[in-house]
Amino acid sequence: MGPPPHIHGRGLRGLAVATTAVVAAALALVFFYAPLDSDQGFVQKIFYIHVPLAITALCGFVLGGLLAIAHLRGGHSRWDLRSYVAIHMSLIFAVGALITGSIWAKASWGHWWVWSDPTLTSFLIVVLLYATYQPLRFSIEDPERQARYASVFAVVAGAFVPMNFIVVRLAQGVVHPRVLTLTGGHLPGSMRLTFTVSLIGIALLYATLCKLELSAKRSRIQLRRLRRQLLGEDAVGYARRSAAPS
Amino acid sequence: MSLLLAAAPALPLHKAGPYVAAAYIVFVVLLLVYLAIMGLRTSRTERQLAELRRQVAEREAGAEGQPREEVAA
Numbered sequence: 001m002g003p004p005p006h007i008h009g010r011g012l013r014g015l016a017v018a019t020t021a022v023v024a025a026a027l028a029l030v031f032f033y034a035p036l037d038s039d040q041g042f043v044q045k046i047f048y049i050h051v052p053l054a055i056t057a058l059c060g061f062v063l064g065g066l067l068a069i070a071h072l073r074g075g076h077s078r079w080d081l082r083s084y085v086a087i088h089m090s091l092i093f094a095v096g097a098l099i100t101g102s103i104w105a106k107a108s109w110g111h112w113w114v115w116s117d118p119t120l121t122s123f124l125i126v127v128l129l130y131a132t133y134q135p136l137r138f139s140i141e142d143p144e145r146q147a148r149y150a151s152v153f154a155v156v157a158g159a160f161v162p163m164n165f166i167v168v169r170l171a172q173g174v175v176h177p178r179v180l181t182l183t184g185g186h187l188p189g190s191m192r193l194t195f196t197v198s199l200i201g202i203a204l205l206y207a208t209l210c211k212l213e214l215s216a217k218r219s220r221i222q223l224r225r226l227r228r229q230l231l232g233e234d235a236v237g238y239a240r241r242s243a244a245p246s
Numbered sequence: 247m248s249l250l251l252a253a254a255p256a257l258p259l260h261k262a263g264p265y266v267a268a269a270y271i272v273f274v275v276l277l278l279v280y281l282a283i284m285g286l287r288t289s290r291t292e293r294q295l296a297e298l299r300r301q302v303a304e305r306e307a308g309a310e311g312q313p314r315e316e317v318a319a
Contacts, residue, residue, distance in 0.1 A: 041262055042262035046269040049269055049273050050269065095276070096272065100272055103268050103269045106265065107261075107262060107265035205277075213284070216291065220287075220291055223291060223294055223295055231298075231301065
């Protein structure tokens with residue numbers, strides 16, 4: 001028997017190196033290249049972390065819905081696992097976006113939270129909606145039923161995210177800064193480059209962490225199966241109820 | 247709402263700095279906490295895997311030591 005194998009997915013190391021390089025480049029651009037905003041000054045630097053986190057989280061929620069569709073169509077548990085990981089990671093990124101946004105609001109508007117702003121409130125609603133995903137899974141003991149119900153939830157909630165985004169965009173009288181639009185927005189070239197690199201960095205980070213989480217989850221699932229095969233059901237004991245796919 | 251923006255001019259650098267630092271620190275702390283949790287979980291899985299390999303090796307060694315049963319012709 002050789003040395004024990006390391007637990008990591010294929011290509012994870014390369015992805016992690018690329019993520020580290022792009023995030024480091026983004027930080028360098030944010031603090032040494034992008035000019036100070038004429039309206040907001042230095043506080044606007046929060047934009048380069050807050051907006052990519054929010055965009056990646058929202059895209060991740062939609063991705064979770066798409067993966068859930070694949071699960072409902074094919075019935076393979078691997079799609080449920082991918083959907084679970086995409087949503088789990090998006091929720092973490094969304095919490096990061098909420099906290100950084102709140103800090104920006106305090107610095108920019110003098111308030112930690114502005115309830116009358118549709119962008120803030122709708123984002124909070126999306127986060128609270130997805131905060132029920134894990135308890136929903138945990139409340140269902142049967143793994144197959146859990147996966148099916150969670151997929152239905154992910155599809156419905158995933159469809160809600162872009163709808164919500166469009167409605168908020170159409171809303172009038174908002175205080176939330178509108179720097180990114182379909183026609184190119186109001187960002188000067190240097191700021192746009194910095195923002196693009198930041199967005200790519202955060203998206204790569206999302207992909208890396210998803211891959212890491214997937215590898216860890218697959219390893220645990222395989223370990224449990226191996227144990228059951230080799231040592232019998234008694235050695236493994238009853239599976240502890242879990243929100244994660246098993 | 248436009249009054250709110252008008253009443254909130256850009257903060258000077260010494261006042262804006264802590265807010266910007268706080269936002270980026272939140273990001274780093276979230277990332278580090280997540281990686282620490284993943285590191286703990288992965289090391290636990292690797293430990294369990296090593297234990298399983300040890301148990302399998304012991305079983306195989308035990309099976310080799312026992313005499314084989316004669317197959318009835």
